[in-house]
Amino acid sequence: xxxxxxxxxxxxxxxxxxxxxxxxxxxxxxxxxxxxxxxxxxxxxxxxxxxxxxxxxxxxxxxx
Numbered sequence: 001x002x003x004x005x006x007x008x009x010x011x012x013x014x015x016x017x018x019x020x021x022x023x024x025x026x027x028x029x030x031x032x033x034x035x036x037x038x039x040x041x042x043x044x045x046x047x048x049x050x051x052x053x054x055x056x057x058x059x060x061x062x063x064x
Contacts, residue, residue, distance in 0.1 A: 003046070010052040018046060019059040 004013040012018075017039070019026050027043045030036055046054075053063040 005049075010050065011055060012046065012049065012051050012053070013055045014046065015057050018043065018054060018056045020054070020056045020062045021059065023062070025054055025056075025062055 002015050003017060004015075005011075006013070016032065017028050019028065025043070025047060027033075027036075028039050033039045051064060053061055055061050
């Protein structure tokens, strides 16, 4: 998994590790994820960050 945090703007570029669905941050696509248990644990860590938004490559931008 590759994540990039833009510190000045508090925006996380989540790549394929996260998705946005119905205005909520969700995990990666199970069909494209080697270890779902680890991916879900990582998602929970991401959700604990103080962010202003998240960019998910395939599903858009989620602004908090």
